[in-house]
Amino acid sequence: MAHDTAPRWDRKMQQRLERGEAAALGELYDRFASLVHGLAHRVLDDDEAAGRATRDVFAYIWENPHSFDPREGPMRSWIAALTQRTATSRLRRLQRSDGPCSPEEAERIEEQVRAAATAARADYIVTSMPSPLRAALELAYFQRRDYRQAADTLGVTEDEARRRLRLGLQLLSSAMTRPAMAPPGPRGRP
Amino acid sequence: MSGPSDPESQGPPRAPRGTHESAAPGLSGEPEVGEKPEGAEGTEVAEVAEGAEGAEERGMASEAYRVPRQADASDLSPLCGPPEVPRQADASDVSRRAEALGASRRPDPQPGSPRHGPPRAAEPLDHTVLKSLLGAWALAACSAEETAAVEAHLTDCAPCADEALRLRDAVGLLHSDDSLDLDPELRAQVLEGCLESRPARIPLPTWAAPFDAETARLDALLRDMAAEEWRAPVRLRWFDGRRETDRETTVAGILGHLLAVDGLVAAGLGLPDPLPAGALRVEHDAGPQTRTELYWALDRAAPHTPAARRPWREQSHAMIRDVSFLTAADAEGPEAGIGTTDTARTADAAHTADAADTAHTADTGDTGAGSRLVSYGGFSLPLPDAFLDRAFECWMHAQDIAEAVDYPYGPPVAAHLTPLVDLAARQLPGALAARRRAGLAPPPRGLAPAGAPGRTLHLEVEGEGGGDWYLPLDSPGARAGPEETVAHVALDSLEFCQLAAGHVPPLEAAAGQDGDRDAIRDVLFAAASLSRM
Numbered sequence: 001m002a003h004d005t006a007p008r009w010d011r012k013m014q015q016r017l018e019r020g021e022a023a024a025l026g027e028l029y030d031r032f033a034s035l036v037h038g039l040a041h042r043v044l045d046d047d048e049a050a051g052r053a054t055r056d057v058f059a060y061i062w063e064n065p066h067s068f069d070p071r072e073g074p075m076r077s078w079i080a081a082l083t084q085r086t087a088t089s090r091l092r093r094l095q096r097s098d099g100p101c102s103p104e105e106a107e108r109i110e111e112q113v114r115a116a117a118t119a120a121r122a123d124y125i126v127t128s129m130p131s132p133l134r135a136a137l138e139l140a141y142f143q144r145r146d147y148r149q150a151a152d153t154l155g156v157t158e159d160e161a162r163r164r165l166r167l168g169l170q171l172l173s174s175a176m177t178r179p180a181m182a183p184p185g186p187r188g189r190p
Numbered sequence: 191m192s193g194p195s196d197p198e199s200q201g202p203p204r205a206p207r208g209t210h211e212s213a214a215p216g217l218s219g220e221p222e223v224g225e226k227p228e229g230a231e232g233t234e235v236a237e238v239a240e241g242a243e244g245a246e247e248r249g250m251a252s253e254a255y256r257v258p259r260q261a262d263a264s265d266l267s268p269l270c271g272p273p274e275v276p277r278q279a280d281a282s283d284v285s286r287r288a289e290a291l292g293a294s295r296r297p298d299p300q301p302g303s304p305r306h307g308p309p310r311a312a313e314p315l316d317h318t319v320l321k322s323l324l325g326a327w328a329l330a331a332c333s334a335e336e337t338a339a340v341e342a343h344l345t346d347c348a349p350c351a352d353e354a355l356r357l358r359d360a361v362g363l364l365h366s367d368d369s370l371d372l373d374p375e376l377r378a379q380v381l382e383g384c385l386e387s388r389p390a391r392i393p394l395p396t397w398a399a400p401f402d403a404e405t406a407r408l409d410a411l412l413r414d415m416a417a418e419e420w421r422a423p424v425r426l427r428w429f430d431g432r433r434e435t436d437r438e439t440t441v442a443g444i445l446g447h448l449l450a451v452d453g454l455v456a457a458g459l460g461l462p463d464p465l466p467a468g469a470l471r472v473e474h475d476a477g478p479q480t481r482t483e484l485y486w487a488l489d490r491a492a493p494h495t496p497a498a499r500r501p502w503r504e505q506s507h508a509m510i511r512d513v514s515f516l517t518a519a520d521a522e523g524p525e526a527g528i529g530t531t532d533t534a535r536t537a538d539a540a541h542t543a544d545a546a547d548t549a550h551t552a553d554t555g556d557t558g559a560g561s562r563l564v565s566y567g568g569f570s571l572p573l574p575d576a577f578l579d580r581a582f583e584c585w586m587h588a589q590d591i592a593e594a595v596d597y598p599y600g601p602p603v604a605a606h607l608t609p610l611v612d613l614a615a616r617q618l619p620g621a622l623a624a625r626r627r628a629g630l631a632p633p634p635r636g637l638a639p640a641g642a643p644g645r646t647l648h649l650e651v652e653g654e655g656g657g658d659w660y661l662p663l664d665s666p667g668a669r670a671g672p673e674e675t676v677a678h679v680a681l682d683s684l685e686f687c688q689l690a691a692g693h694v695p696p697l698e699a700a701a702g703q704d705g706d707r708d709a710i711r712d713v714l715f716a717a718a719s720l721s722r723m
Contacts, residue, residue, distance in 0.1 A: 020391030023402075023511040025384055026377075030406050033372055033380070051376055055383045062384040122363035140331040141364050143417065147326040148333075159322070166325025166357070173360035 010068075010075040017065035025062055032076065033058075035123065036083045043087035043116040049094070053087045060086070076127055080120045088113050121175035129171050136164035137172075315339045321350055328357040371414070374407050378603055395517045395559065397574035398510060400581035400606035405506040407602075408588040412499050415441070415595060421494045424594040426587075429692035429718035431630050437723065441594060442498035443486065444587050447723070449502040450485035451478040451583065455576045456505055458564040459512045464505060477567020479723040513559065513577065520558040578613045581606070586691045601684055607655030611683050614690040614720055615649055615659040619666040622716040630719075631712050634664035644668030645706075647713050650680040652701075663709050677705030679713065689714070692721025 016024035033054065040053035060082065061068070068078050095101060095109055126134060132154070139150040151161035315323075315336070320343045326332040327340045344351045385393070394402055424444050426437045439447070453464040463470065469484045470476060476484065564576035571579060585602055592599030601607060625631035638644030647670075649659040660675065662668040680702040681689070689699040696714040703710050 020388070021511070021514065022381070022385060022390035022392060022394045023507070023514045025381060025390070026394070026402050026406065026510065027507055029377055029380060030409060033377065034410075037372055037376070051373075051379070054376065055380050058380045059384050059387055063388050119363065122360075126364070137329075137364065140326070140329040141361065146331045146333070147329075150331065162322045162326050164325075165329055165331065166322065169325045169328055169357040169360040172363055173356045175363055176356075176359060 007070055007074065011070050013075065014065050014068050014070070017062065025058075028061065029058060032079050035076065036079060039080060039083045039116060039120055039123070040087040042119050043084070043091055043113060044094075045112065049090060050087070053083065053090050056086050056090075057083050074127065077124045080123055084117060084120050087116065118175050122172055125172055125175050129168060133164050133168040133171065136161060137168045140165055315343075317343070317347065317350075320347075321353075324350065324354055324357055328354065328361050372410065374403065374410075374600070375603060377403065377406060378605070392514050392518045394510065394514050395574070395577075397560075397609065398513050398577045400602060400610060401506070401577045401584065402510050403606055404581045404584040404588070404602060405503070405510075408584055408591070409499070409503055411588060411592060411597060411599065412441075412445075412496070414597070415496070417496055419595045420496055420498065422591075422594045424590050426590065426723060427691075427693055428721040428723055429696070431625070431628065431719050434692060434695065435723075439486075440494045441591050442494040444591055445498040445502045446485050447482045448584060448587055449505060450481040452502070452505055452509065452580055453481065454478070454566060455564050455573075455580055456509050458562065458573065458576070459509060459516065461505065461508050461512060464501060475565060475567055477722075480567065482723060509577075513573070517559045575613055578609055582610045582613065582687070582691075585610070586687075586693075601654070601687075604654040607683060607687075608657070611651055611655045611686060612657070614686065614717065615651070615657075615661070617720055618649070618659075618661050618713060618716050619663075621719050622661075622663070622712055623666050625712070625716055625719055631715065632708070636664055638662065638664045638668035640665070640667030641669055643674050644670065645676045645709070646670040646672070646674040647705075647709050648672065648675045648678045649713070650678065651683045651686050652680060653683040656683045661713065663712070675705070677703070677707075677709040677713075679703045679710050686717070689717045690720045692718050694718075 013024060013028060017028065036057050037050050037054045040057070041047070041050040044050050044053060057079065061079065068075055072078070091109065091113065095106075101109075126137075135154060136150055139145045139153055140147065145153065147161045147165060148158055150165070151158045154161065154164075156164075320340055323332055323336055323340050327337060330337075332340070340354075344354050420441045422441050423438055424441055426439060426444070426447070428435055449464050457463040465476075465481060465484055466488070469488070560572060560574050562573040563570040564573055566576075581602075589599050591597075602610065622631060626633055635645065644665060645663040645668075647661045647663055649661055651657055651659070660670040660672060662670040663676070681699055682701060685694065685699060685701070688694045689696065696718040697711070699714055699717070
């Protein structure tokens with residue numbers, strides 16, 4: 001599931017990127033490439049286009065590490081928002097280069113963009129939700145434990161395990177209805 | 191989550207303890223709750239509240255969670271009150287919702303498909319309990335009886351049906367983008383693109399690039415693995431000089447092995463040794479195998495869990511970072527560019543001038559860092575070669591792991607394979623000489639003085655990362671060249687790497703050979719002897 005991005009890690013990474021450390025760039029990629037590529041893929045629905053968007057996003061971060069503001073939220077959300085914008089504008093460019101499209105096609109594309117925005121919000125929610133909730137979801141969803149086994153693993157009552165699963169999903173469901181989760185990133189480029 | 195005007199959202203999502211305990215027994219054969227000391231739940235809540243930084247903006251749900259006790263009353267609000275049928279739920283509304291619930295977009299498993307436990311006649315559960323089960327139900331994480339009871343309830347309770355829909359859709363958002371299999375080539379492309387547009391002020395030495403890429407590749411594999419897979423048995427295989435040897439461990443054991451041996455290089459860079467000083471005092475200048483045994487014997491190495499990943503990853507990241515600073519400092523230092531190359535190259539001997547058409551990444555040892563030696567116990571390698579060696583080992587062990595857990599795992603990218611093949615080829619004359627000293631190979635036919643022409647074996651490695659090497663047969667210092675060739679061996683680059691890792695019996699390795707059969711045999715055995723635990 002999502003990583004814990006401690007604010008300290010974020011700030012240190014930013015400093016290292018500003019300093020021009022290639023090793024930091026590698027670490028940044030290792031940490032966020034699957035997030036970036038995954039979100040870009042959701043928007044663009046194409047491996048090659050998602051790969052290009054991934055290159056654009058990392059190039060932007062590498063060239064503009066100062067544009068990350070730790071006070072506005074974790075680096076992970078900043079990168080998710082950046083990816084969102086990069087991939088969306090790439091999608092619209094692709095769309096324009098294909099010439100005028102039917103209203104159905106345009107609606108399908110908008111739907112794709114909305115779904116991807118929801119996914120980015122969901123990622124943010126999962127990353128920042130209280131860790132006991134995340135751990136319960138992790139056990140039930142990724143490790144396919146039932147709630148009794150999850151309770152056992154977490155050392156809590158079954159009652160509590162059910163509660164955490166339900167509350168975790170409630171938090172997550174807010175991604176579907178509420179925008180404005182992802183903090184603002186750099187404007188303009190890319 | 192709906193807004194604060196919705197009474198449902200103000201209810202903390204849990205069943206009051208009393209209700210639950212009277213309703214739940216009999217649902218499963220497992221011992222029921224309640225064994226937990228009274229104080230325990232308070233601790234849980236505190237723990238949650240602590241982790242809830244930033245929860246303010248997330249609205250009612252987290253608010254309710256943070257102060258669960260004040261909100262008790264809303265659970266008993268008329269809307270959600272126990273068995274009564276919710277008022278506003280007219281029949282068509284409910285059936286529409288039920289339909290929507292049936293038309294699931296969720297990934298497998300379907301909500302409500304029970305994971306275990308035979309269905310039994312369910313005792314009626316009350317609304318509060320059923321409501322508390324909605325999350326587990328949406329995740330298909332409750333028993334068959336509970337599933338059936340929840341689903342029956344959804345057909346006549348509109349608020350629960352609404353919530354069930356919402357939660358089930360939320361499950362669809364859970365699937366992680368992090369599990370995506372990324373093409374390793376993409377990493378190289380992305381980093382290259384970045385560094386072209388803004389060159390690094392502190393670049394990675396070229397000879398550290400394969401280690402950087404291979405550790406990243408293994409790390410990606412590890413992140414994709416389920417917790418149980420960390421216990422998967424893995425066979426370490428190598429050639430001990432005479433025969434193939436193996437040793438059984440787990441995925442986590444392999445990580446410990448990599449950590450302990452990488453630690454030789456880390457310690458050479460001034461990083462903390464992953465082995466405690468106490469253990470090392472007994473075994474002075476311990477080599478890879480001893481270090482691995484020492485590490486495995488430590489208490490903290492014992493858990494065979496994903497926790498084994500972190501120390502290994504942190505160390506490899508630190509190695510890459512520190513070696514970059516080291517070489518960057520050298521490049522700026524006063525002695526930059528002064529010919530330390532020879533020290534680096536002769537330290538392990540064996541590189542021949544005739545291998546000119548292959549890329550000699552490791553030969554960029556023209557800095558202070560390049561001339562450093564890393565002790566491996568019985569022998570040493572120049573720092574650049576040590577990084578290549580660790581990249582090679584990382585690849586091979588990643589392959590062992592991938593095989594054990596049945597994941598696909600390809601070779602390194604061509605640009606990185608080249609220096610790895612080159613390292614193994616360069617080490618062959620030295621390995622052959624060591625076998626002779628140990629009495630494992632017959633003595634040389636004649637003694638060629640250093641620098642004088644001597645009998646030569648032409649090693650032709652085909653495929654990506656391949657090339658031609660002319661290896662002196664009688665003494666590592668002799669000059670080897672095409673005109674002195676007495677034997678020719680051809681094999682594929684990946685096969686050659688497997689041979690050098692001790693994964694292929696020496697006599698089965700060569701695809702094509704002609705000339706002096708004894709010479710060929712000696713060199714193939716020397717290649718297998720490059721392997722170690």
